[in-house]
Amino acid sequence: MHLRTSHLLLAGAAAAALALTGCGKEGTPAAAGGASDACAGSGVTFTPAKPDVSGSPTFDKISGAGAVKVGVKADQPNLGYKDTSGKRCGFDIEMAQLVAAGLGVDPAKIQYTEIPSANRESALQGGQIDYYVGTYSITDERKQKVSFAGPYFVAGQDLLVREDESAITGKDTLKGKKVCSATGSTPIQKVRDEGLTEPSNIVEFKTYSECVSQLLDKKVDAVTTDDAILKGFAARSPEQLKVVGKPFSEEKYGIGLPKGDTAFTKAVSDVLQKSFDDGTWQKVYDGTLGKSGSPATPPKLDS
Numbered sequence: 001m002h003l004r005t006s007h008l009l010l011a012g013a014a015a016a017a018l019a020l021t022g023c024g025k026e027g028t029p030a031a032a033g034g035a036s037d038a039c040a041g042s043g044v045t046f047t048p049a050k051p052d053v054s055g056s057p058t059f060d061k062i063s064g065a066g067a068v069k070v071g072v073k074a075d076q077p078n079l080g081y082k083d084t085s086g087k088r089c090g091f092d093i094e095m096a097q098l099v100a101a102g103l104g105v106d107p108a109k110i111q112y113t114e115i116p117s118a119n120r121e122s123a124l125q126g127g128q129i130d131y132y133v134g135t136y137s138i139t140d141e142r143k144q145k146v147s148f149a150g151p152y153f154v155a156g157q158d159l160l161v162r163e164d165e166s167a168i169t170g171k172d173t174l175k176g177k178k179v180c181s182a183t184g185s186t187p188i189q190k191v192r193d194e195g196l197t198e199p200s201n202i203v204e205f206k207t208y209s210e211c212v213s214q215l216l217d218k219k220v221d222a223v224t225t226d227d228a229i230l231k232g233f234a235a236r237s238p239e240q241l242k243v244v245g246k247p248f249s250e251e252k253y254g255i256g257l258p259k260g261d262t263a264f265t266k267a268v269s270d271v272l273q274k275s276f277d278d279g280t281w282q283k284v285y286d287g288t289l290g291k292s293g294s295p296a297t298p299p300k301l302d303s
Contacts, residue, residue, distance in 0.1 A: 048104050048105060048106050053103075053267045055263040056264040057264075059263065066105070066109060068100050068103065068109070069111045069113060070100070070110050070111070070112055070113070071133070072088070072132075074088070075209035076208060076209075076232055078228075078235065078291060079228060079229060079288075080133070080134050081232075090232075090289070092133045095152055095255075096112075098280065099133070102267075102271030102275075103268070113129055115128075116207065118184025118206070119184075120134075120184075120256055121142065121146055121256075124145075125145065125146070132257075135226055136253060136255070137186045137226075138253070147259050147261065148265075150253060150269075150299075151252035153252075154253070155229075155247075155253060156226065156247025156249055157225065158224070158245060159223070159245050160212070160222065160233060160241055160242070162215060162218070162241060162242075163238075165244070169245055170248075174196045175198070176197065176201070177201060178197075178219070179196070179220065180220040180222070181211060181225050182211070183204040183206055185225060186251065187225045188204055188224070203219075212233050226251045228292075228294075230243045231243055231293070232292055282297070
């Protein structure tokens, strides 16, 4: 596939994302740089358990419905991705399936909803979803609005640039450069708070795939977010994109949950801990996000 063709596909995906935002949906980008778009999972099978959870309105709702509503991303390779056939794959998708099975729900009965970063709290508060799995960093500000189980992964903010870029080598070389990230994300707030570039050079879109399209079209100079996300994009377009510098933050990914449902939070935390202990988490990671070349081990859950 020619480079310009890949740009057009990404641009089309961006337009689709914007068109669907009103109903809480995001578009599905085609793979950049001619990489295969087809989803491939870790091969782990998640068998529904028979949990004993009492005092949780969220769990009671899920049990009564025999299905679970999960908020996800669809444009993050190796994390939360949906290919052109409609199949979903990636580390976050399989963690969502692992949690569903741990709550007694067949993963095939998950009802996925694609939620932009800026709308995650409102989706949980409004009952649109039962939980959210999508590179959702645990922060004190967010904990005022929702609850979290986790972390289930620890990432760090980094920079994605074009392969031929030499001037940008880390966060201290961003002055005068146009930097793009997702609206409502912690990375773009960090760029703003620390003054890493001028306010006029901060560019925001609803999805990271839109930022990557802008980068390939030379409309921005760098995309910043968690290294796990950026390595997924770089792995799909190694001749066009690269990750530079060293991570300059610690981002703890958590499962976003309805605020105050302590019994449900404990149930999800127990599912995560079991996956850490029995090796399931490691198999899922190695078969998804681990394909980007970065080894990892299970983190320690917050108390």
